[in-house]
Amino acid sequence: MFIRIVKMSFHEEHIPKFLENFNLIKEKIRNAPGNRFLELYQDKNNPELFFTYSFWETEEDLENYRRSALFDEVWTFTKQLFNDKPEAWSVNKLVSLT
Template structure:
């Protein structure tokens, strides 16, 4: 199985930028500890500071799906989703 990279664009309401940064830092280690998570980072756009990208690498699709369908993810998503100014856009990719 080939590792995959997951890129998620998150457009926040400006008033939630700091809260999102804090939540990410609080939970980053827990997410990274999920079986199959190889790397996890969040990036803030320099031109549009209310736009973030999370980039994670997973050992295989099933590992990502196990995280995405976990109770932990559901609880975390329910905290951050109300902060969004637009729908999250996610892409899963493999190296060519």
């Protein structure tokens, strides 16, 4: 299992549109094959900055999602709202304390 972190920055006036769309599609993303966890964060100091945090069983599962019609729909809509280039990281979890 690995974690995908995506950093996105939006024009302030587009944040409500982004959140509305995310609420419509979050369950579909979460139920994509291989997805085990999905969260959305908003920066405390910069409300235009958001992060998604998701767990994937395999890199192939993430790539299959990224090649899916769902991802195309989500990304086509979302990228119109950005005020900066998004960034993404795929990381392995080394330690987790609960």
